Amino acid sequence: EAGVAQSPRYKIIEKRQSVAFWCNPISGHATLYWYQQILGQGPKLLIQFQNNGVVDDSQLPKDRFSAERLKGVDSTLKIQPAKLEDSAVYLCASSLLSGNTIYFGEGSWLTVV
Amino acid sequence: KQEVTQIPAALSVPEGENLVLNCSFTDSAIYNLQWFRQDPGKGLTSLLLIQSSQREQTSGRLNASLDKSSGRSTLYIAASQPGDSATYLCAVIDSNYQLIWGAGTKLIIKP
Numbered sequence: 001e002a003g004v005a006q007s008p009r010y011k012i013i014e015k016r017q018s019v020a021f022w023c024n025p026i027s028g029h030a031t032l033y034w035y036q037q038i039l040g041q042g043p044k045l046l047i048q049f050q051n052n053g054v055v056d057d058s059q060l061p062k063d064r065f066s067a068e069r070l071k072g073v074d075s076t077l078k079i080q081p082a083k084l085e086d087s088a089v090y091l092c093a094s095s096l097l098s099g100n101t102i103y104f105g106e107g108s109w110l111t112v113v
Numbered sequence: 114k115q116e117v118t119q120i121p122a123a124l125s126v127p128e129g130e131n132l133v134l135n136c137s138f139t140d141s142a143i144y145n146l147q148w149f150r151q152d153p154g155k156g157l158t159s160l161l162l163i164q165s166s167q168r169e170q171t172s173g174r175l176n177a178s179l180d181k182s183s184g185r186s187t188l189y190i191a192a193s194q195p196g197d198s199a200t201y202l203c204a205v206i207d208s209n210y211q212l213i214w215g216a217g218t219k220l221i222i223k224p
Contacts, residue, residue, distance in 0.1 A: 004156075033212075042117075042202055042214030043157070056211065091156055098210035099144050104156040 025094030
């Protein structure tokens with residue numbers, strides 16, 4: 001069974017530029033999560049989808065971050081414009097349903113300079 | 114508000130020792146609890162998931178226990194190996210299916 005796929009793995013951009021991350025969850029998984037993880041800290045939920053509907057985006061900085069999950073499968077996370085403090089790893093995860101075992105992708109590492 | 118704490122933040126032990134990692138949470142009304150492992154530069158790998166009705170789960174050399182009344186979970190690693198070196202995180206899933214994370218314990222197994 002293929003795992004959660006993310007791309008790109010690494011990205012370096014200048015502040016005020018934009019960046020987009022892509023995630024393909026495990027086939028059949030209804031729930032998809034985007035997390036931000038800063039070095040030395042636990043993951044912070046940015047947004048959670050159930051199929052193509054948003055369950056929780058309370059911690060998503062909506063002035064600069066956006067995410068979508070068209071057709072309830074793949075998802076993209078966009079940051080525009082980026083700030084220095086956005087430097088982090090962005091983790092995509094999926095689960096069959098909310099509350100089930102969660103599987104993570106390898107992450108997309110963002111450095112904003 | 115649910116809070117999850119993992120102590121210690123870092124742990125270094127010689128190879129071959131058995132060890133216990135701790136996770137505590139403030140609200141016992143949880144749906145389940147999941148332990149993860151994170152290697153440097155990698156995503157998180159699920160190790161064990163314990164349902165709120167369960168007391169423990171085992172996978173190979175790993176055993177996770179759950180005591181909801183005291184707000185504690187432990188991850189027991191038997192006969193530790195250098196390959197076990199990683200950061201271990203626990204996450205509580207509450208009744209709204211929201212994950213609340215600990216900050217992790219960085220484990221180093223010395224050969």
